[in-house]
Amino acid sequence: MREDLIVACPECDLLQRMVPLHVGGTARCCRCFSILYKNKKHGLEMALALIMTAAFFYIIANTYPVLFLEKQGIRTASTLAQAVGTLWGQNMRIMATAVMITAIGAPGVEITLLLYILFSLRRRRISGRMPLLVKLLHKVRPWQMLEVFMLGALVSFVKLGGIATVMPGIALWAYAVLTILLAAVTVSLDEQTLWSYFRQGTVLSNGKPQ
Known part of the structure; x- marks a missing residue:
């Protein structure tokens, strides 16, 4: 790692030089001792595997029904996109837009960006x-x-349970797994480490330059 790389502490904003770390090592701020960056073993490979799995569950979550609603022998199912369309048709456009952005749009953009970035880093492009x-x-x-979204879904299940039989669909379980996977990606590959890959112009594998 070049010694002219500068990193800002996320807590106190102190600028410090980045230093090489051994595998599993952690760099901390010399003033407030907050974590600056880490050299995680197989960090890039793990993040790539997690985001590929997240992409798979994202497709399932937006393809299959989120829930099944049954009342008086009539059973209906709805995907999240159909639910957004229903909200929009009932003039609840602010709610529909919020669900579209936070539960469909933003996760999809994040997964797409991470796939492109991590694949490019892995292939040194x-x-x-x-x-x-x-x-x-x-x-x-x-x-x-x-x-x-998951919290809102649970609240909806409780509310709807009083008037009809509600059963979770495959998509709801997929969203639950997706939530965990995206959190795991963030933990496995922090942004400071990501920036260091770009600045170096190479990808570290097991803590050693390739």
């Missing part, structure tokens, strides 16, 4: 637009609110 894509990823992540 680092283009000039990579920093822009990482910045876009940083902007999109706060809009991804699958945890809030």
